[in-house]
Amino acid sequence: MKYNRVLLKLSGEALAGEQKFGIDAKTVAKIAQEIVDAKNKGVEIAIVVGGGNIWRGKVGSEMGMERATADYMGMLATVMNGLAIQNALETLNVETRLLSAIEMQEIAEPYIRRRAVRHLEKGRIVIFGAGLGSPFFTTDTTAALRAAEVDAEVILMAKNGVDGVYSADPKLDKTATRFDHITYLDVLNKNLQIMDQTAITLCKDNDIDLCVFNMQEEGNIARAVTGEVNGTIISGGK
Template sequence: MSKGYRRVILKLSGEALAGEQGAGIAHEMLASVARQVREMRSLGVEVALVVGGGNIWRGIAGSSQGMDRATADYMGMLATVINALALQDALEQYEVQTRVLSAIEMRQIAEPYIRRRAIRHMEKGRVVIFAAGTGNPYFSTDTTAALRAAEIEADVILMAKRVDGVYDSDPLKNPEAKKFDRLTYIDVLNLGLGVMDSTAASLCMDNDIPLIVFNLNLNGNILKAVKGETIGTYIGRD
C-alpha cells in the first residue's frame, strides 16, 4: 500500500452529511469535511469528491413504493447536486477553490462534466465535486466514484462512512460483528459485504483502484487515510 497519495477521490455518502440528525445537511459535518479537504490540499494532494444524495432522497426507496425507477433515480441525482452545492459553499468559506461538475447539464449552477476539464481543474489546485451521479438511472454514486476514479486516474477512493470499516454484519445492529482490516475485491463480491454495489466493485477490480473505508465522524480520519496511515479497511488486489 502506498504511503500517501497524489490524486484521490473522496466518496461521501449523503447519510454521512446528515450527521447525527439522520436527514438533511448537518452544517458541522460540512465544516469538518471542508477543513480536512483544505488540509489535504495543503499537502499538495489533488482532490475530487463524489457525494451521494441519501440524506435527501433515495431512488431505490422511491421505486420500492411504486415510482418509476428511472424517475426515482433522476430525483436522487438532483439530490446529489444539492449536496454538492452545499459542499462547494463550505469549502469556499475555507478559501478552497472549488468547481462542481454535473453529469446532468444545469449551466446556471454547475459546469458540465468533461473529463479533461476536471483533470485541468485539479492540476490547477481546485477541488472538483462530481454531481448528478453518472447522469444515468440504475447506477449508484458508488459506481460514479469508481468510474470517475478510473477516468481521472485517481490513486485511491476514500470511502467515508458512518462506521470505522467493513464488517461481516452491521455493527450498528450487531455488537458481535467482526471488522476486516484488509479485503480483496473478490472478497467484497463473494461475501456480499455491502461496501459498494457489484458494478462499482467490478470497476475498481478491473482498473486496480484500491479503496479505504473509514469513519467520517472521527475528525482527522480523512487526513490519516490520504497519508496512507493504517485506518479502517483497505480493499485491493492482494
C-alpha cells in the first residue's frame, strides 16, 4: 500500500450524475461501491464532500444574500450529501460515521478530532459534514484541515472528467500538458486553479500530498490509494 490513511475529496456535483443537480441515487451507489473497493485494499478512509449540487454560498452572495447566511446554507447541503453517501455505504454493509462541524445530534455526531481518529482506527469510514462550521471557508480548505487533523497522508481529489493538473485549461488550449508531479510552490506561483490558496498552503505547511485524478474512470479511487492511478501528484517537493 502506498498510503495507510487517506482523505477523499468529492465535489457535490459528482453526486448529481447526468442530471447536474441534486442527488442521483444510482450515481451515489456507484461512488459508494468504488469507495468500498478502495477500503478493501486495507486503507483507512475519511471523506469530505462539497454541496455544489444543491447550493453554493458564492452564488447566494452574488444574488444579494448575506455571505455568511449563504455559506451556512452550503454547509447544510454538505450534510445532506454526507447522509446520502453514508446511506449508500451502509447499504454495502460498511460501518460509517457522519461527523458534523455544526451540532445536529439527531442526524450526525459532533466533530471531535479524537473521536474521528478512533473511528478510522476501528476501520469505519468517516464523513466530515458542514465544512469547518464557519462561513467564508471552502470545502477544499475543510479537506486540507481535516486531513492535517487526522494525520491523513494524502488528499485524493476526485475530479469529474479531469485526469490531473494541466499547464492550462485543456478544453481551451490544445497545447496544454499534464503534470505527473508538481510542487505546491509551483501551484501557487503558476496560479493553477486546483484548490483555493488557503487549502494549498495548509497542505504545503503540513506536508500532505495531493493526488488529482479522474473519478469517472471505474476503479480509479482504488488505484489512487495504491499509487497506481493516472493523475497528478502535488507535494512539498521531497
